[in-house]
Amino acid sequence: MxxxxxxxxxxxxxYKVKGKPDFRAVDDLSFEVAxxxxxxxxxxNGAGKSTTMKMVGAVSTRTSGDLEIxxxxxxxxxxxxxxxxxxxxxxxxxxxxxxxxxxxYVYGRYFGMPGRExxxxxxxxxxxxxxxxKAKSKVDQLSGGMKRRLTIARGLxxxxxxxxxxxxxxxxxxxxxxxxxxxxxxxxxxxTTLVLTTHYMDEAEQLCDRLIVVDKGRIMAxxxxxxxxxxxxxxxxxxxxxxxxxxxxxxxxxxxxxxRVEVLPDRILIYASDGEAAxxxxxxxxxxxxxxxxxxxxxxxxFLRLTGRSLIE
Amino acid sequence: MTDVRPGPETxxxxxxxxxxxxxxxxxxPRRYGSWYAAEHMLRxxxxxxxTIVVGALGQPLVYLFGLxxxxxxxxxxxxxxxxxxxxxxxxFVAPSLLMTATIAVASEEFTYPVMAGFKWRRYFYGFNAxxxxxxxxxxxxxxxxxxxxxxxxAAYYLFIWGFGAVLPVVTVPAPATAWLSVFVGLLAGxxxxxxxxxxxxxxxxxxxxxxxxxxxVFMPMFLFSGTFFPLTNLPIWxxxxxxxxxxxHATELGRxxxxxxxxxxxxxxxxxxxxxxxxxxxxxxxxxxxxRRLAK
Numbered sequence: 001m002x003x004x005x006x007x008x009x010x011x012x013x014x015y016k017v018k019g020k021p022d023f024r025a026v027d028d029l030s031f032e033v034a035x036x037x038x039x040x041x042x043x044x045n046g047a048g049k050s051t052t053m054k055m056v057g058a059v060s061t062r063t064s065g066d067l068e069i070x071x072x073x074x075x076x077x078x079x080x081x082x083x084x085x086x087x088x089x090x091x092x093x094x095x096x097x098x099x100x101x102x103x104x105y106v107y108g109r110y111f112g113m114p115g116r117e118x119x120x121x122x123x124x125x126x127x128x129x130x131x132x133x134k135a136k137s138k139v140d141q142l143s144g145g146m147k148r149r150l151t152i153a154r155g156l157x158x159x160x161x162x163x164x165x166x167x168x169x170x171x172x173x174x175x176x177x178x179x180x181x182x183x184x185x186x187x188x189x190x191x192t193t194l195v196l197t198t199h200y201m202d203e204a205e206q207l208c209d210r211l212i213v214v215d216k217g218r219i220m221a222x223x224x225x226x227x228x229x230x231x232x233x234x235x236x237x238x239x240x241x242x243x244x245x246x247x248x249x250x251x252x253x254x255x256x257x258x259x260r261v262e263v264l265p266d267r268i269l270i271y272a273s274d275g276e277a278a279x280x281x282x283x284x285x286x287x288x289x290x291x292x293x294x295x296x297x298x299x300x301x302x303f304l305r306l307t308g309r310s311l312i313e
Numbered sequence: 314m315t316d317v318r319p320g321p322e323t324x325x326x327x328x329x330x331x332x333x334x335x336x337x338x339x340x341x342p343r344r345y346g347s348w349y350a351a352e353h354m355l356r357x358x359x360x361x362x363x364t365i366v367v368g369a370l371g372q373p374l375v376y377l378f379g380l381x382x383x384x385x386x387x388x389x390x391x392x393x394x395x396x397x398x399x400x401x402x403x404x405f406v407a408p409s410l411l412m413t414a415t416i417a418v419a420s421e422e423f424t425y426p427v428m429a430g431f432k433w434r435r436y437f438y439g440f441n442a443x444x445x446x447x448x449x450x451x452x453x454x455x456x457x458x459x460x461x462x463x464x465x466x467a468a469y470y471l472f473i474w475g476f477g478a479v480l481p482v483v484t485v486p487a488p489a490t491a492w493l494s495v496f497v498g499l500l501a502g503x504x505x506x507x508x509x510x511x512x513x514x515x516x517x518x519x520x521x522x523x524x525x526x527x528x529x530v531f532m533p534m535f536l537f538s539g540t541f542f543p544l545t546n547l548p549i550w551x552x553x554x555x556x557x558x559x560x561x562h563a564t565e566l567g568r569x570x571x572x573x574x575x576x577x578x579x580x581x582x583x584x585x586x587x588x589x590x591x592x593x594x595x596x597x598x599x600x601x602x603x604x605r606r607l608a609k
Contacts (some may be wrong), residue, residue: 002329011545035325059441071332077442079346083338084331087442093351093435097360106353110443112341158338161331191325291555 002053005162005193006033006056011065011081011159013051013217015100025051027217035161038194040208042201042299046305048217049197050090053166056195058082070161081109086160086192090145090167094139098198100150101126108157118157125153128183143177152183165196169203179204201299213303220306225299232305233297234259236275239284240268240289251285257281262304318593342444350445350453353436354461371466375405376410385403392543400572408494408567409540411469412560415462415498419506421532424523427513430454437607446603451510453597458506459499465496471473473571494571501563504588507595510560514602534558536567540567562587 013026026048033039041049055067056059058074067074068307070082094103101122108118126132129149134142142150149161150166155163169177184207188194198204204211207224212222221228238258240251244266251263258272272278275294282289326334340351351605358365380403391399430437430450440450470492509526516522537547537554538561544552562584569576 002325005331052575057442069330070335072335077335077339079342079446080335080339080476082442083342083444084335085442089438089442091438093359093434093437093439095436095439096359096434102356106349107439107443109349109352110342110346110440110445111338112345112349112444161334 002035003010004032005035005070006031006039006058006195008032008052008056009066011052011055011067012063012280013048013060014056014063026055027067028157029212029214029217029219030065030223031212033162033193033195034126035193036188036191038188038196038207038209040204040211041195041197041214042199042204042208042211043197043214043304044303047054047214049214050216051217051266053075053164053195056162057085057087069232069276083158086155086158086163088152088155088163088165088168088287090147090170092151094122094147094154096138096140099136100131101143103150104157107154111158113158119155125156128186129153130179143176145172145179147181149183150171150175152180152279156187160192162193162195167197167199169198169200177203178310194250201303204299211299213306214306215303221302225280228299229303232303233296234271235273236271236278237295237297238270238272238275238278238282239291239293239295239299240270241266241291242268242287242289253285253287254282257285267303269298269304328538337442342449343446346445346449350450351456351460352438353440354453354457355398357426360462365461365464365520369461369468370472371484372414372417372465373410373469376474376492377407377472380406384545390399392503394568394572397575398572403427404572405568406541407473407476409538409560411466411473411494411498411533412501412563412567413540413608415446415506416464416531416534416563417477418462418465419458420523420527421507422456422461423506424513424526427454427510428516428523430517431461431522431606432517432519437603448600450607451514451596451600451603454510455507455599456566460500461503462499462506463495466495466502469498470529471541482574488572491572496569497563497570500566500588501559502603503596504563504591507592507599509595509600511583511595514599514606520553534560558593559588 003188007029011029012024014022016025018031026247029048029052041052042058043049051060053269055062056069058069058078061075068159071083072081095106098106103121104125108121113121119179126135129152131150131153134146137307139150141149152165158247165184169180169243172180181203184194194207194264194276196207208225210222210224211228213220213228221232223231241247247265247268251261251268254261254268254270258270260271262269270278280295282292364507385401385406388402390402392402392405393399423444437450513523533554538544539555540559540560543597544555544561547555551587565580568582569581
């Protein structure tokens with residue numbers, strides 16, 4: 001088993017806030033990532049995911065704890081570590097004054113790559129990102145999905161050992177998301193280690209071998225998507241809507257159906273191994289939901305169980 | 314739902330190999346990172362390349378021509394210089410215009426592109442995720458701006474030469490040092506620009522601060538720094554504007570170099586020291602602010 005490419009132990013990051021106690025954005029996180037693994041940080045906005053990514057990306061220093069990337073301490077070897085990382089930030093920070101090809105070219109130069117090599121790599125990555133016909137377009141003329149793909153392509157200019165993706169598909173339409181997922185799958189197949197943050201559970205389920213669920217800077221749970229669902233949720237979920245005014249009122253009558261009942265403002269969730277059977281029992285009890293839906297458990301349910309809150313609020 | 318299976322087994326290098334690879338990868342960026350950042354900034358300048366060229370060539374042409382046929386024609390009186398000599402009005406005013414040109418470039422390059430890098434387009438954060446270090450990013454901005462300042466100063470110098478503002482000076486010792494004014498111009502741009510770079514890097518929002526700098530710092534400095542008349546012509550209670558103005562100090566140096574007034578060693582040291590203190594102080598402060606802001 002090759003050694004871990006990322007090792008974080010008791011990682012803490014605090015920020016000073018005027019007139020208030022220090023804010024602990026990351027609070028005692030410990031995790032490891034193996035080479036070639038696709039590792040996810042799942043959590044709501046403000047959970048500390050991006051802060052963790054900045055520390056792993058060797059741009060933000062930790063307040064305390066240990067961190068090793070590619071066997072090096074980022075506090076001391078920032079440029080060295082970053083020379084082997086690819087970074088796809090949450091906000092596209094491409095240079096709008098340059099066209100797509102130039103954005104890739106100049107980025108390659110930062111790594112000390114010779115001009116000819118940058119030009120060759122830029123062509124290769126434009127093809128990878130399906131942007132060959134947009135090579136000469138100014139970045140401002142590209143759609144959101146295209147900018148995202150270009151940012152991912154830029155992150156690959158140095159053939160990174162680890163690719164860090166912070167909310168890679170936020171704000172994209174479903175088609176653009178699927179194209180991106182496809183590109184990330186290909187990278188994974190090539191053996192690139194992926195570390196990504198997301199608050200989309202389907203994305204985490206699609207892309208991650210293993211993930212940690214983070215809330216308020218702390219790890220709530222970790223494991224593979226399926227093991228997390230097995231441990232923290234039931235196989236199926238029955239979603240019932242009685243109308244927002246009646247959900248609370250009906251809830252007590254559902255006690256005993258399924259393993260657990262969760263009342264949300266807009267719907268009631270019943271966690272059960274057999275959702276259809278649970279629905280039969282609801283109907284048998286004389287209750288008539290406006291809509292009902294049986295679905296498989298997802299990481300959203302895991303998160304709800306662990307924190308009592310939805311991922312997207 | 315299906316678990317994502319790891320890809321086909323890939324032979325992963327050992328940690329020692331990865332570490333060695335990273336250590337090698339950091340070598341060139343550590344050494345040349347500032348130039349890489351400058352290369353990017355210079356490429357981005359091409360978007361407004363015509364403005365740069367037209368500005369650098371057109372401004373001296375318009376100013377010098379306008380002054381030569383207008384104000385200089387009106388002011389026939391020779392202007393007394395520090396060493397007791399006299400020069401024509403055009404000769405007197407030319408070095409200060411050159412200094413103003415580089416300061417004007419600095420007031421552009423060290424403001425809006427910096428705000429764009431941190432806030433509007435955030436491309437500094439892109440630089441920062443690469444092996445470049447934060448001070449190298451600040452250096453890149455400085456190098457690229459310096460290239461533009463040098464171009465502006467050199468263009469001005471050539472126009473001054475063309476207009477005979479330097480060469481025909483025969484009443485004072487031959488200005489073999491006149492070309493130095495190009496480098497004094499660069500120093501003037503830095504002395505004004507570096508503190509401005511630090512200020513621009515510290516701004517979280519643009520609420521018109523740069524326009525205020527233009528109106529309430531650059532303009533008064535331009536008008537009250539001995540640019541169009543000797544500083545001593547001003548009432549004493551206004552002369553302090555010149556004393557604290559990098560433009561005045563640079564103009565005095567430029568005049569020493571351009572029309573060969575006898576050099577007062579003490580004042581030469583004062584002018585140089587003042588400009589260097591602003592340059593170095595501003596540069597160090599900018600580097601710290603870049604580092605602090607990009608590490609957030």
